[in-house]
Every structure is written in structure tokens, then in C-alpha cells.
Amino acid sequence: MTSIQRLLYFLTLHRTGLAVCMVSLGALLFPVLDDNPYTLGLSHLVAINTLVVLGLNLFIGYAGQISLGHATFFGLGAYGSAIISTTWAVSPWLSLILVALCVALLALVIGIPVLRLSGHYLAMATLGLNFVVYTILIQWDEVTGGPSGFAGIPALSCADFVFDTPVRQHYLLWAFALGAMLLMLNLVRSGVGRGLAAVAGDEIAASSLGVNTQAAKVKIFVLSAVLASLAGSLFAHSFGYISPDTFGIFASTDFVIMVVVGGMGSIWGAAFGAAFLTLLPEWMDIFDTYKDLVHGGILVLVLMFLPQGLVTGLMDMLKIRWALRRHNASA
Amino acid sequence: MLQLNNISKNFAGLPALCQVSFQVPQGQLTALIGPNGAGKSTLINCITGVAPCSSGRISFDQTDITALPAHAITRLGIQRTFQNLRLFPRLSVLDNVLTGLTCEGGSSLFMAMLRLPYLRHRERRLKLRALEALDRYGLTAKAHWPAGVLAYGDKKRVELARATVGNPRLLVLDEPVAGLNAEETCVVAEHLRQLRRNGQTIVLVEHDMDLVMNAADQVVVLDSGQCIASGTPESVQRNPMVLEAYLGRMEATA
Ligand SMILES: Nc1ncnc2c1ncn2[C@@H]1O[C@H](COP(=O)(O)OP(=O)(O)OP(=O)(O)O)[C@@H](O)[C@H]1O
Ligand SMILES: [Mg+2]
Numbered sequence: 001m002t003s004i005q006r007l008l009y010f011l012t013l014h015r016t017g018l019a020v021c022m023v024s025l026g027a028l029l030f031p032v033l034d035d036n037p038y039t040l041g042l043s044h045l046v047a048i049n050t051l052v053v054l055g056l057n058l059f060i061g062y063a064g065q066i067s068l069g070h071a072t073f074f075g076l077g078a079y080g081s082a083i084i085s086t087t088w089a090v091s092p093w094l095s096l097i098l099v100a101l102c103v104a105l106l107a108l109v110i111g112i113p114v115l116r117l118s119g120h121y122l123a124m125a126t127l128g129l130n131f132v133v134y135t136i137l138i139q140w141d142e143v144t145g146g147p148s149g150f151a152g153i154p155a156l157s158c159a160d161f162v163f164d165t166p167v168r169q170h171y172l173l174w175a176f177a178l179g180a181m182l183l184m185l186n187l188v189r190s191g192v193g194r195g196l197a198a199v200a201g202d203e204i205a206a207s208s209l210g211v212n213t214q215a216a217k218v219k220i221f222v223l224s225a226v227l228a229s230l231a232g233s234l235f236a237h238s239f240g241y242i243s244p245d246t247f248g249i250f251a252s253t254d255f256v257i258m259v260v261v262g263g264m265g266s267i268w269g270a271a272f273g274a275a276f277l278t279l280l281p282e283w284m285d286i287f288d289t290y291k292d293l294v295h296g297g298i299l300v301l302v303l304m305f306l307p308q309g310l311v312t313g314l315m316d317m318l319k320i321r322w323a324l325r326r327h328n329a330s331a
Numbered sequence: 332m333l334q335l336n337n338i339s340k341n342f343a344g345l346p347a348l349c350q351v352s353f354q355v356p357q358g359q360l361t362a363l364i365g366p367n368g369a370g371k372s373t374l375i376n377c378i379t380g381v382a383p384c385s386s387g388r389i390s391f392d393q394t395d396i397t398a399l400p401a402h403a404i405t406r407l408g409i410q411r412t413f414q415n416l417r418l419f420p421r422l423s424v425l426d427n428v429l430t431g432l433t434c435e436g437g438s439s440l441f442m443a444m445l446r447l448p449y450l451r452h453r454e455r456r457l458k459l460r461a462l463e464a465l466d467r468y469g470l471t472a473k474a475h476w477p478a479g480v481l482a483y484g485d486k487k488r489v490e491l492a493r494a495t496v497g498n499p500r501l502l503v504l505d506e507p508v509a510g511l512n513a514e515e516t517c518v519v520a521e522h523l524r525q526l527r528r529n530g531q532t533i534v535l536v537e538h539d540m541d542l543v544m545n546a547a548d549q550v551v552v553l554d555s556g557q558c559i560a561s562g563t564p565e566s567v568q569r570n571p572m573v574l575e576a577y578l579g580r581m582e583a584t585a
Contacts, residue, residue: 183444183445197421197430201419201420
């Protein structure tokens with residue numbers, strides 16, 4: 001082997017680890033290059049959305065199901081953490097964990113009966129849940145603050161180190177986002193991950209290969225709900241203020257659109273989709289005014305031309321091209 | 332090894348299988364033949380738990396598997412292929428074969444996310460085994476292709492590799508050479524004989540009579556959901572009921 005071949009081999013062998021290192025480096029250096037609070041606020045949102053989309057992407061791409069209620073879990077995480085830490089004066093970290101456990105339980109209670117049915121009943125169940133929770137957030141104003149929102153949520157802290165400046169929060173949020181990304185990358189590259197990919201591809205084949213398809217779907221649903229709840233809690237503790245509008249049905253569909261833009265079952269795509277849709281309004285004002293219209297249009301276009309989503313669809317096309325080229329070269 | 336007692340299966344009241352009973356002895360190749368629509372695939376679906384039977388009892392090594400779900404039956408050591416391919420077209424050929432090792436890949440989501448060193452080693456071992464299987468079936472050059480772009484014959488062999496890679500105790504094959512040309516059929520037949528020599532217990536559904544009569548130790552004949560004959564290839568070939576089931580059909584269609 002020449003040294004170039006050896007280098008290429010090393011790069012392909014460790015491509016995932018290297019890519020994670022690059023992204024981490026980017027996140028690490030970002031505040032050094034640009035510490036404008038507004039830009040950092042955007043990067044916070046990207047990190048938080050990435051966290052939600054990672055889980056939802058796994059659920060849509062690997063369990064082959066759609067949830068139209070991830071904003072609910074996101075909102076429950078945010079409000080739960082806010083209420084427990086402010087009203088009951090529990091430490092923010094503890095409230096984050098408590099509420100994540102409760103959300104896991106809720107997802108389990110919904111997931112077990114609904115995911116037993118084949119078909120997209122879960123989409124409807126989660127849609128209903130989203131309406132219910134949204135209405136509660138608005139109506140029950142003595143606890144949730146009602147439409148005007150909930151303010152004065154304490155920031156997270158480690159001993160005396162309080163995550164109260166945008167730069168510190170940037171590191172906190174990206175540590176969570178990248179940590180989750182690493183865990184998900186590990187998951188999809190394992191035997192369990194292949195089993196999940198099999199479930200999304202063909203349930204009958206998957207179960208004949210030894211995958212407990214129902215349990216797998218429920219597990220991924222719970223995992224994605226916990227990630228959303230975690231993201232919600234981090235959102236509440238970083239921004240200090242939350243209002244119900246962040247957690248409505250359109251937020252849920254936005255998460256789904258982020259998954260679709262990124263590509264189903266692609267971990268890198270999840271981050272890309274989250275970043276793309278979060279930053280889109282910043283680039284063009286028109287997207288701000290007609291946000292829902294544009295998002296809907298993107299959804300329709302992507303699904304029409306690349307049903308697997310943008311990043312995954314393009315990757316698939318590249319892989320097929322590459323295979324055919326190799327085939328023609330050898331024939 | 333595998334024992335079927337009075338298996339019946341109805342589809343919305345219409346009987347597809349009626350009181351089928353036979354045994355699959357260990358280390359032998361049992362062929363299941365019969366005209367189109369006889370219920371062979373249905374019977375396989377009953378055995379592997381894909382479509383549970385309506386009545387009767389199936390036991391595998393003294394374990395009653397009649398009511399077990401498909402994944403539990405697979406974990407007992409039964410692997411199968413499908414008549415109409417069921418590969419995962421978006422996964423690479425290697426990953427497709429690796430899914431055949433699902434039972435050995437662990438099932439804890441949490442451990443998979445941590446990817447501790449022991450898990451990495453196990454992954455590497457599984458990958459080596461999958462590569463060996465690909466090598467056996469002559470697919471090494473295409474290991475990283477998406478399975479969807481393979482030619483039909485290659486897909487059939489990927490399914491065979493996926494079903495055999497985990498060294499199942501019972502291998503159930505639904506028409507492994509259907510749609511293959513003569514040359515490809517020869518290759519697959521040789522693989523089957525090799526498996527048989529290694530002591531693999533096999534249930535084979537097949538229309539190719541040459542293959543069946545050459546490779547099988549025991550032949551079971553189904554017709555319209557009923558088991559009309561069973562025995563050695565020679566005795567079945569001479570059985571008047573079997574001749575009628577096949578010839579009668581031919582006259583009717585001629
Ligand atoms: N899901 C189903 N619903 C209703 N009827 C079915 C179903 N699956 C199979 N059948 C019927 O059961 C009978 C047996 O079908 P099966 O597929 O088992 O035949 P086979 O012996 O495998 O035939 P072939 O040689 O063509 O594969 C057929 O008459 C078929 O129409
Ligand atoms: Mg059949």
C-alpha cells in the first residue's frame with residue numbers, strides 16, 4: 001500500500017469518529033469566532049432542535065412510523081422542568097431527569113397499545129395528544145402561566161458554575177446535542193441498529209430474522225420522546241421563558257419536516273435538517289412571513305422527488321451510481 | 332426434529348391447509364412439493380410464525396412453537412427464505428447478511444448506544460462471519476452494493492446467505508431456485524448438497540423436480556392443502572395419487 005492508500009483506508013475506517021471530531025471542533029470554536037448573542041441564540045435553537053430531530057428521525061426512519069406529537073414531549077419537558085424547578089424549587093438537573101422519566105412513562109402508555117396496531121394510528125394518537133396538551137398549557141393558567149407564558153425559569157448550573165451566559169449555554173447545549181448524536185451513531189452501527197433498519201424495511205422479514213418488531217418500535221418511540229423532553233428542559237432552562245406557541249401542532253409538523261429534509265434514518269441528516277429549517281428564516285425574510293406555507297411546500301417537494309428525504313435520498317442515489325459504475329468497469 | 336400434527340389453516344373461512352401432519356428428521360433434507368396453490372408457502376408461514384395456523388400443533392425439539400411469534404421461533408434456531416424475495420433494498424449486501432445474525436447481535440438498546448469494547452469485538456466477529464458467508468456464495472465483490480440494485484439471481488443468493496450465516500438448526504427454503512437459469516440453478520443445488528453434507532436440517536419447497544429428486548431424503552406432497560403422500564423420492568415418484576395430482580393438472584391445463 002502506498003501512503004496515500006493507507007491514509008484513505010484510515011479515513012474510511014474512522015470516518016464516523018473523524019466526522020464527529022470535526023463537528024465538535026466547529027461547535028467548540030464557534031463562540032470564539034462569533035459571540036454575538038443573537039447568533040448564539042440561533043445556535044442554541046439548532047442544538048435543541050437537533051436533539052429532538054435525532055430521536056424523531058430514528059423513530060420515523062427506523063420504526064417506519066410517524067409521530068405528529070413530538071412538540072408535546074418537547075413541551076412537557078419544558079413546562080415540566082419549569083414548573084418543578086420554579087414552583088417547587090427543585091434543582092434544575094433533578095427536575096430535568098424527573099420530567100424525562102415521566103415523559104418516558106407517558107410514551108410507553110401511548111406506544112404499547114397503539115404501536116401494536118399496524119398502520120399509522122400512532123400519527124393520529126400523537127396528534128390528538130398534541131391538541132390536548134396544548135389546550136391544557138393555555139387554559140390551566142394558574143400553573144402554566146397560560147397564553148402569556150412562563151417566565152423566570154432558573155438556569156442550569158454545575159456547583160458554582162452557572163450556565164447563564166449565551167457562550168456557556170452554547171457549550172452546554174452542543175455537548176448534549178453532540179453526545180446524543182454520538183449515542184445514536186453508535187446505535188445505528190450496531191446489531192440492534194441493523195434490526196431496527198430491518199423493521200423499517202420489511203416487518204415480516206425483520207421478525208423472521210429474530211427482531212421483536214413491536215418491542216423495537218416501542219423502545220425507539222420512548223427513546224425519541226425522552227430526547228424531546230430533554231431538549232424541552234434544556235430549552236426552558238437556557239432561555240428562561242417559554243410560551244405555549246412553541247409547542248403547538250405546527251411545531252410538531254416542523255419537526256417532521258426537519259426529519260424529511262434531513263432524510264429518514266440519517267443521523268447527520270437530522271442535524272442538517274434541524275439547522276436548515278431553523279436558519280431558513282434568517283436568510284430570507286419571505287420565509288418568515290409565509291413560514292408554514294414554505295415548510296409545507298418543502299415537505300411536498302422532498303417527498304415527491306426523494307421519498308427517503310433529502311440527505312438519505314441523495315446518499316442512496318450516490319451509492320447506486322457508485323455500484324453501477326463499479327459493475328460496468330468490471331464487466 | 333420438527334413435528335407437525337394436524338395443521339389446518341383457513342383464510343377467511345376458506346381452507347388453505349387441512350390436517351397436515353409430518354415429521355422433519357434431524358440432519359436430513361425434507362422436500363415439500365405440490366402444484367401451485369397447494370399451500371406450501373402457507374405451511375412454511377405457519378411453521379415460522381409469520382401466519383399462525385388455525386389449529387394443530389407444531390413442535391420443534393419437543394418445544395411447542397405453535398403459538399409463538401415469529402421472532403421467538405427464529406431465536407430457537409429456525410431461519411427461512413421467502414418465495415418473493417424479502418431483502419432490504421436500501422441496506423448493503425453485507426448489512427443484509429448481517430441481519431441474519433440478529434439473534435447473536437444483542438438486543439439492548441442501551442448497550443448498543445454505549446458501544447463498549449466488547450460490543451465492538453462482537454461486531455467485528457459477526458462481520459467476519461458475514462463476509463465468509465458472502466464468500467461462500469460468491470458475492471464478495473458486491474458486498475458494499477445496495478441490495479436493491481443486484482440482479483435477481485444474486486438477490487436469491489443473498490437471501491440464502493442471510494438465512495445460513497447464523498448456522499440455524501433448521502433451515503426452511505421457499506423455492507430457492509425459482510426464476511433462476513440452468514447454470515444458476517446448478518450452483519444453488521451444489522450449495523444445498525454442501526449444506527446437507529454438513530448435517531444441516533433443511534425443509535425445501537421447490538418445483539424443480541430434478542433438484543428435489545436428487546437432493547431430498549424425504550419428500551412430502553401437498554395438494555389442495557392436504558398431505559397426499561410422503562416418503563423417499565423413489566416411492567413418491569411411483570405413488571399413483573401423486574401422479575394424478577400432477578398429471579391431472581396437466582391434462583386440465585392442456
Ligand atoms: N393471505 C392470504 N389470504 C387469502 N388466501 C391466501 C393467502 N395466502 C394464500 N392464500 C391461498 O392459499 C392457497 C395456498 O397458497 P400458497 O401460497 O401456500 O400456495 P403454494 O403452494 O405456495 O403455491 P406456489 O407454488 O404458487 O408458491 C392458495 O389458494 C392461495 O390463494
Ligand atoms: Mg409458494
